[in-house]
Amino acid sequence: MCRRRYAVALVEAARMLTAGYVILLMMSVAFARAALDLVRRFLQDHDMVDLNFRGERIPTACGLLLPLLLAAEVAVRLIADRAVTAGGTGPTVAAAQDAVVFWTYGLGVGLVAFVGFIDDAMGVKHVKGLSGHWSEWREQRVISTGVVKAGGTAIAALWFVLPISRNESIWQIVCQIVMLALMANGVNLLDVRPGRALKVFFLLFAAIAVEATASGYTSWYGWQGALPYVLPVLAGACALFRPDLQGKLMIGDSGANVLGFAAGCWSIMFCSAALQIAMLAACVLLHGLAWRSSLSHAIERHPLLLWLDLLGRGRT
Template identity: 45%
Template sequence: MLMAWVLYSLLLYFLGRALMPGWIRFMENHRLTDSNYNGDRIPTAGGLFIVMMLVIHSLVIQGIAYGKPTAGSQGINLALPNVYTLGAVTVAFLGFLDDTVGHKTPKGFTGHWGLWKEHRVVSTGTVKAGGIAVAAMLFVLRGDTDLSAPWGWVALQWLCIVLAANGINLLDTRPGRAFKGFGALYLLATAVMMLNDQGHRQDFLVMSLPVLVSMALLLGADLKGQIMLGDTGANLLGFVLGCWIVQATGWKLQLLLLAGFILLHAITWRHSLSRLIDNHRWLSWLDSLGRESGPEKN
């Protein structure tokens, strides 16, 4: 079974590698571009590539389930990947709206509230936040969830997903930073799951593959400043990370990570995260690892 997943991962990788040049041309031809820190116009909304890989993967899984009705008895919980994929695609779509037609000026809660208070305009960021909240709740209360679980537990998981979705987006102000934050927390959740045997291991693997493959394909281009994840990609990665955290870890680590996400939001509300990182030697080294040098903006 493990060898089958390894071979499938390789096939998914080479398929994505073959599709990537066409995807970049599509983005450029349709002017889905923005200026990077060097002032060059590059494809934005890189999360659309991740969505494409998620959809392809979902079709494969559905095909396997259709052709082999007993798959559920072998540990593949189709309710989980279905709700997860629907939520991830929804979050990416809302992020895409924010990337393409959203107001660029309002930042944070006060900015979005100010736009409504002064102009009676509901920002795309507000719509996105509401959509992420709904998608997170649908994932937490999916069909296989024990509805007798304490509401405090439900609230903890919901907050982890919501704040992770926005937290990774807060990191996405330098090339590669969102991927690095996502990767570090993903590895932490995976290590905890393997050590404690918590969560649904095969479901976790099924959910992981398309995003990890996309990360392997996009990370180099992101570090070189050749593509942008945009809100489409950063919010999507954060939502996916939050879902993995609540699947793979227990309440103690979830509570600790939630506190970390709250701290991140509090810091970025008042300060520039990039300046804080630049002022710490080791954080600055990790942040710049693999990135091409060039003028950067805070």
């Protein structure tokens, strides 16, 4: 029965993609690519560059594209809300509640992008991973930019989860906050090879889309209601994917943290608790592996994971 439900969900998702959403996504990606050119030029002009695997100097922190696209969506929504108000028709209760969730989501993503950019711009490159930041504090009593990023991400998780919590238990709220924080850092932990973080993000998006469709969760509002939340980040990820995979830019913490945080927010808004628990468990496992050893070495030991990692990139 469960398999049949998810099969129906896949068919429904495919049907929805034929209803004009592909065209809308393509237009959004085209806009995102044009904006990416400006972001790359800005970062290069201000010496925000790093060496790629070929030893070439390429722009880093190009994930700034994602919050910029979301800011554009915020501007569009503000204009639309003003038009509704000027027309003499106030928003419905449901629309007002959705607006609160949207602003909370947008500010949370913005904060995650901001602290990620601080780490990109000021972070010490040789300090990597959870163990690295812990060693920096234990040995030198230095609060690294990674610690600042972790604190800012935790605040963003609290900021997003608490206002939208209605009937959830305290344990569910705590799990959602922890899951959000670990999701943001988890995608960032994977961003050590070209295209790896974005591949994981696309897999997360697919899982969330199928689960949301299959569960018929009441907060989904249909695909159209989810577009303001999903489309800016998804279009930005599509625009970043090819140049990141080719080693022509780095998305940086500014992008990787936003990808994980946004996907976590979508799972809370649109999916069942079962998927949220599964994502939390996966994040705990991922961080445990990262603490003990290299994730890249773990991937290289599993043929399927290695094949997926090298897909479109080859060995570097």
